[in-house]
Amino acid sequence: QKEVEQNSGPLSVPEGAIASLNCTYSDRGSQSFFWYRQYSGKSPELIMFIYSNGDKEDGRFTAQLNKASQYVSLLIRDSQPSDSATYLCAVKRDNNDMRFGAGTRLTVKP
Amino acid sequence: DTEVTQTPKHLVMGMTNKKSLKCEQHMGHRAMYWYKQKAKKPPELMFVYSYEKLSINESVPSRFSPECPNSSLLNLHLHALQPEDSALYLCASSQDGQGASVDTQYFGPGTRLTVL
Numbered sequence: 001q002k003e004v005e006q007n008s009g010p011l012s013v014p015e016g017a018i019a020s021l022n023c024t025y026s027d028r029g030s031q032s033f034f035w036y037r038q039y040s041g042k043s044p045e046l047i048m049f050i051y052s053n054g055d056k057e058d059g060r061f062t063a064q065l066n067k068a069s070q071y072v073s074l075l076i077r078d079s080q081p082s083d084s085a086t087y088l089c090a091v092k093r094d095n096n097d098m099r100f101g102a103g104t105r106l107t108v109k110p
Numbered sequence: 111d112t113e114v115t116q117t118p119k120h121l122v123m124g125m126t127n128k129k130s131l132k133c134e135q136h137m138g139h140r141a142m143y144w145y146k147q148k149a150k151k152p153p154e155l156m157f158v159y160s161y162e163k164l165s166i167n168e169s170v171p172s173r174f175s176p177e178c179p180n181s182s183l184l185n186l187h188l189h190a191l192q193p194e195d196s197a198l199y200l201c202a203s204s205q206d207g208q209g210a211s212v213d214t215q216y217f218g219p220g221t222r223l224t225v226l
Binding site: 100 | 152154200213216218219
């Protein structure tokens with residue numbers, strides 16, 4: 001079992017729709033959870049972090065965490081073509097070791 | 111300012127060369143990281159420095175040698191690399207790397223390394 005699992009996609013949504021990205025993790029001791037966006041050929045860019053169960057909203061982005069189910073998700077509302085990228089879920093353990101999922105490639109079609 | 115800078119942007123080297131990658135941040139962060147990323151793969155952690163001391167070394171071959179001269183600078187010395195070491199090398203920094211719950215890592219633009 002991989003430490004951090006994501007659907008590789010590609011996930012395709014029409015412009016204006018909601019994109020839903022999912023991530024599961026295996027280490028119950030994981031403390032904080034991050035979503036990064038990575039455009040092709042560029043470095044990862046932080047979108048959001050979450051460490052408490054529930055929802056956290058920032059603009060068009062909502063992160064959701066359920067530690068009992070070891071599940072974290074990212075919702076992107078009103079998706080734009082500029083949101084087309086690979087989204088990386090990252091999970092940090094208590095020793096500051098951060099592990100990334102394989103990423104989900106999102107395409108937003110105009 | 112959440113800027114992490116890396117030089118050079120691109121590097122081509124032969125298997126017998128010695129080169130260094132450099133990373134710098136001026137955010138007052140006390141933890142710095144090296145990651146390796148192959149095409150269509152996630153970043154893989156190589157090294158972590160916390161308060162200028164190596165705290166994590168993910169069993170990286172000795173042909174990669176990290177150095178942290180001070181809290182703002184991180185180097186990665188390269189020697190006798192193999193073609194399979196070609197990748198994007200990413201540097202990141204975070205506030206303290208002491209295992210605090212939220213210790214967000216900010217990435218530099220990366221160095222694209224090609225080993226011939």
